[in-house]
Amino acid sequence: MTTDMLGKSVKRVEDRRLITGGGRYVDDIKLQSMAYCAILRSPYAHANIRSIDTSAAKAMPGVLDVMVGTDIPYNPLPLAWPAGGSAGLQNNVNTPRALATDSVKWTGEGVAAVIAETPEQAFDALEAIVVDYEPLPTVVDAEKATQPGAPQLHENAPNNIVFDWTVGDKAGTDAAVDAAEVVVRQRIVNQRLIPNPMETRGDIGLYNPGTDEYTIWMSSQTPHIQRILLAIFVMGIPEHKLRCISPDVGGAFGTKIFCYADYVVVLHASKRLGGRAVKWIESRRENYQSTIHGRDHITYLEIAGSKQGEISAVRVKTYANLGGRLSTIGPGIPTTLYARVLSGCYKIPNVFAEVIGVYTNTVFVDAYRGAGRPEATYVIERAMDLFANEIGMDPAELRRRNFIAPDKFPYENPSGLGTASGGAKIYIDSGNYEPAMDKALAMAGYAGMDKAKAEARRRGKYLGVGLSTYIEVCGVAPSKWIGAVGEGWGAAMWESANIKVHLTGKVVVTMGTQPQGQGHETTYAQVIGHELGIPMEDIVVQHSDTQGTPMGYGSYGSRTSSVGSTAAIRAAAKIREKARRYAAHMLEASVEDIEVDGAEYRVKGSPDKKKTFQEIAFALDLAFDAPEGMEPYLDETAYYDTPNCTWPFGTHVAIVEVDEATGHVDLVKYVAVDDVGNKINPMIVDGQLHGGIAQGVGQALWEGAVYGDDGQLLSGSMLDYAMPRAAWFPHLELDETVTPSPVNPIGVKGVGEAGAIASTAAVANAVNDALKPFGIRHLDMPLTSQAVWKAMQSSKGAQA
Amino acid sequence: MAAHLSVTVNGTVREADVEPRRLLVQLIREDFDLTGTHVGCDTSQCGACTVHVDGKAVKSCTMLAVQADGSDVTTIEGMASAEGLHPLQTAFWEHHGLQCGFCTPGMIMTAAALLASNPDPTDDEIRHAIAGNFCRCTGYQNIVIAIRAAAAAMRAGSTAGAAS
Amino acid sequence: MIPAAFDYVRATSLDDALARLAADDGAKVIAGGQSILPLMKLRLARPETLVDIGRLTELQGVRRLPDGRVAVGALTTYAAMIADPILGHYGLLRDALPNIGDTQVRNRGTIGGAIAHADPASDMPAILLALDAEVVARSATAERTIPITSFFEGAFDSALRPGEIITEIRLPGGRDDVGSAYSAIEQPASGYSIAGVAAVIGARSGDRWGLCAVGVTGVGEHPYRATAVEQAIRGGASVADAATHATDGITVASDIHADREYRTHVAAVQVRRALEAAAARLG
Structure with missing residues (x-):
């Protein structure tokens, strides 16, 4: 009997190659007579381009070609997700160019590309390109950019506004705020972040003149989507003439979802060279300047309720910085994925949000781990602490009083998820929030915090404790919701899996999702091994190539475990059913009489009359004895569209100590109780949580992309952007509650983003709690030593 | 002006003619086709390119290939032996010390240097030793656990070796 | 990521290095490379020639001078300093050295390189200042001793003259009081x-x-x-x-x-x- 590995902490299949140096990332691929591309980037954040002189560069040794924007037949990149949902909403759209033509809108925008025999020659030639710029005034702050007199980036976007989008019942929310006993108001900044996957982006373009077909190797989360976007919307070629291959991807965190300029450059460059492969590898500096950033919201929050702690309304106005031009789904992040989940896990009856998307002279902002939901969680979790503080209630108690009760699911929240678009109902599938919070509070020693604070004071430290009782929307998404014209991103989001059973009974699974470190080769094998009753070793999981995998929408939004795995389960069910029919034929029984137990197909009541899965696969492959009407071979594909999203939740508790003398914040304890439903592989789930928590803590304490007023990226390298290091973390203490999702057969919810969504608010709440003795209500992130010390100083000054 | 150099890589003498500006990491990746050593930054911060030169962990992006002429270089490809994986490789696998795997080779090389000088490090010592290796996936937790486990396995192995 | 092209010579001796520096205005010295290579990769430094002194054993190691002072060779790495028993007596070195750079940087970075680079935020200069150290510098024609208190003249700017190489740093001997x-x-x-x-x-x-x-x-x-x-x-x-x-x-x-x-x-x-x-x- 094969051991069923579903739900077990199985070692990862992909690791052997990765721990021995056998991983194959884009930069590891060398093709015959491959040329190298380097991209010249604008030193100005805002300028008109008067002229570009490439003649000297073209004469440099080894230079094969120098391209500028006008060399690209169709230059603008596509926008896949404008803000939508309300009638008459206008998006003032400007998308990036493959290479800039008349103007640049941020420091680092690509202006020209050199293709040379070696990378050295390509870089050397960049210095010989002469660009005549006419510098223009700059604005980098989203709120300031909308003010009268601000520099204007685009003619079609007055006051730099991309859209002014609203959601929720304005009149009801206004009335509830007006009527409330207590209203707390706070301006909250969610700072801009640089995502920093350890592998930067990169790609290799290859044109085949013999077939007129293109291939691109790309470090991407979405090869199938890129095929659609690049072929149809940029290159003007049919989809079947473009093959997208995403090999091992060295982390992504959202940054590798999108359609980037360099893809277009290397494809055209290869064609211009008559079919020589052209490789471009992004430097870290370029990654900082010209791959998407995340977050960057300025929010005016109002939270209203009673002195007894009953929250009646949340009203926000958010300025979302979208950068100089729009990334692929940039507008969808601060609208649908942010404002529609603003009420979190609370039964807040009135929610209204206005989101103003804004152009600034910064690189585009798009989905970064969590994508809108961390921003929403940060607002509502800070709001709960601010309100608790105002009415003198324990923050945990305030949360407890406002949780959606366990008997209220499925729950429709008031900021409109239920009526998003296309008439599809998106509701919170399940939840039971109090037990998770109670468990976390007990683990953290929450009851003894006053004593701990007093003890810390004796050491010159201020101790603080912070909670984050988050929920997340995962498993994106029903196509009738996300794919609907209006609010959706205009594309479906179903998922796919194909299973082929070879004659020896070995199984090849291909899927439309695309891993970036999550271990899909392992988890899919666990799921399919369970479904077919065969050992994981008999299964190989393949992905990442539009040739040979079924169409799918890729991996992001914590969707693979719930949507992708369900597609795999359905494909396995089809395999099982066909195997059962053939077993009936082999055993001369009726199909109804065949019972399946793992890999055994036997006749009910006659346990010795049986065939193994391998025997059936062998016979069906040779097919000399196949019954009339039955196709040979076990090969089944399933496409699965989820009926709903999934909703993980949990409580994270952070304990920090603030050094009074320097303002330095030390994270001393971190507890996380997460409910991600059932788990395919608990070890991998924990790993996802660890990494997510670390990224979220990074935002709270250290990380921040800083642009100068002139649009120069001051945090332009890892020397100035603080990547979290090992020594800055305590051992993270994890536990769970399990509320299986009713949405999918395994009961999983997704865990790729939960840690990052929860931890930022927990740590920020802890630091603000530590600063309470100074009368500080709210301090914006990152909570650096300087920021904390200055806040303490100004409050000391105010008290004096 | 090309310079001729000779380096012993993972026990094998390799020769190359390179421009002086060739970095050791490019020599390893481009000239010797050992692509397990990665480049994650351009400011000598991230440690993905860590290899051993004459037994010491160094960032191969911050050393010229010509500076390694005549040296003994070990990369991740040289860690496993005929007997099997290095204990650190086993421990990273066993304890889920990697996700995307991009930082992993450098992380293992730094950890190996740590364990060579400190066979029984505390968690704090491990976290301090990998300060020059960034990981964005794991939050470092399972990396620390894996290094601690590898240290224990190596101590047990050397005790067993001494006894036999 | 890729430095501009340059010529490279590996010095066979200190005198050889000094002669090459004297002969070539565009030449810069490389030792461990932990300061100059990051700058070269971003093309913020573009020497025409690099004179590699990294293998000059005569500039490595720590020794006690006859007068009781301690001489640290310019090419002594941070890692070597951490391991050195003589330097282990200095509390401030025990505090500072393990936190300079990281494991890999400490294996390549040298004391001479650190102070020649004169980074305004580097730790080693503060330590040497507090110790009243002396910097010994040699050119093709002369050797001189520069008090550390007059060595640092600005950001990335020191009293070291073109053609000079730091050979050693002298510290006062350790004292129990x-x-x-x-x-x-x-x-x-x-x-x-x-x-x-x-x-x-x-x-x-x-x-x-x-x-x-x-x-x-x-x-x-x-x-x-x-x-x-x-x-x-x-x-x-x-x-x-x-x-x-x-x-x-x-x-x-x-x-x-x-x-x-x-x-x-x-x-x-x-x-x-x-x-x-x-x-x-x-x-």
């Missing part, structure tokens, strides 16, 4: 100091400290001796009071990580902490 310590607050991204302070303090005789030397890095245009702090201590001020003079007469730096006000404040905090720790080591 002196305590020393290093205390810093780091810029989290780079690990360089926002304010790093090296303190050396002599045993009290009566109500006065025997000696006091305080080196500060990360704060001013270049690393400096906090003479106002030293005077206050010698004048009998408390450590806490003396520390408030940490930036007297200094143009305090400001950047995205620490503005002038904060840097001024934490400089004083680190001076206090370093002096307290140094005094504590006196027992």
